[in-house]
Amino acid sequence: MAGESWILAHEAQIRLGFFVGVFVLMAVWEILAPRRGLLHRKSVRWSNNLGLVVLNTVLLRLVFPAAAVGMAAFAQSQDWGIFNYLDVPFWLAVLVSVIALDFFIWLQHVMVHAIPALWRLHRVHHADLDYDVTTGLRFHPLEILLSMVIKFAVIVVLGPPILGVILFEVLLNATSMFNHGNVRIPSGLDRVLRWFVVTPDMHRVHHSVEDDETNSNFGFNLPWWDRLLGTYRDQPRAGHEGMTIGIRTFREESWCSWLPGLLSIPFSRGTAGYAINRRKWGESE
Ligand SMILES: [Zn+2]
Ligand SMILES: [Zn+2]
Secondary structure (H helix, E strand, O other): OHHHHHHHHOHHHHHHHHHHHHHHHHHHHHHHOEOOOOOOOHHHHHHHHHHHHHHHHHHHHHHOOOHHHHHHHHHHHOOOOHHHOOOOOHHHHHHHHHHHHHHHHHHHHHHHHHOHHHHHHHHHHHOOOOOOOOHHHOOOHHHHHHHHHHHHHHHHHHOOOHHHHHHHHHHHHHHHHHHOOOEOOOHHHHHHHOOOOOOHHHHHHHOEOOHHHHOOOOOOOOOHHHHHHOOOOOOOOOHHHHOOEOEOOEOOHHHHOOHHHHHHHHHOOOOOOOOOOOOOOOOOO
């Protein structure tokens, strides 16, 4: 298909274009209509969060130069994966691949909350003391690599069209910046939107310091998995303006806002009181 080969040839530019476009859009929207006042220095948070993004981009290119798209092309050339054996229309294969990849990212997200060692990594995303577009981009390098390996496994089993993988990567990147946006959306509109996409108000619940609220709304892109599988929560108890963002055990800027702290979070302080088999009911933290 002519359109597909053009997209494959310009994959890097397309991804960069969407990233920059959505990022600028969200950054301006956050200034024009913020949902909450920021409690910590934006200049410090932004420079360090974006510094981590640059570091992750370089690292990912070094370790997995071909990335998910390369793996999809390889799977196709080897006839690996379900879609290389099914005779389904191209558009249906793209659609199902995007939805399936989104489900596995949801499942991975639940897993990094449940398993103590993985929660150590994922804490870097949650330790941000404020919640805005840059929060959606900050992940520990080891979590980024783990995420890519899991994507490889899904691609090898699924054998998705390469276009489906590119579409998914662009969508996930864009929706992650959108749903971490510190932006005000009228509640009526939010209610309609969250049947189709995870909205900022929906995902913000997941960034609460309250354990039961953190263990809700794991979706990044499609909101259906949380609703179908019982992890959906409508609003935070304290309200969006009153709720506290972050993790109880990491409250200092040196850990939560500065790059050396962010990189060290997985290797310091235990996971007592949160991770799945570390909880003792009735005992204070
Ligand atoms: Zn999370
Ligand atoms: Zn998040």
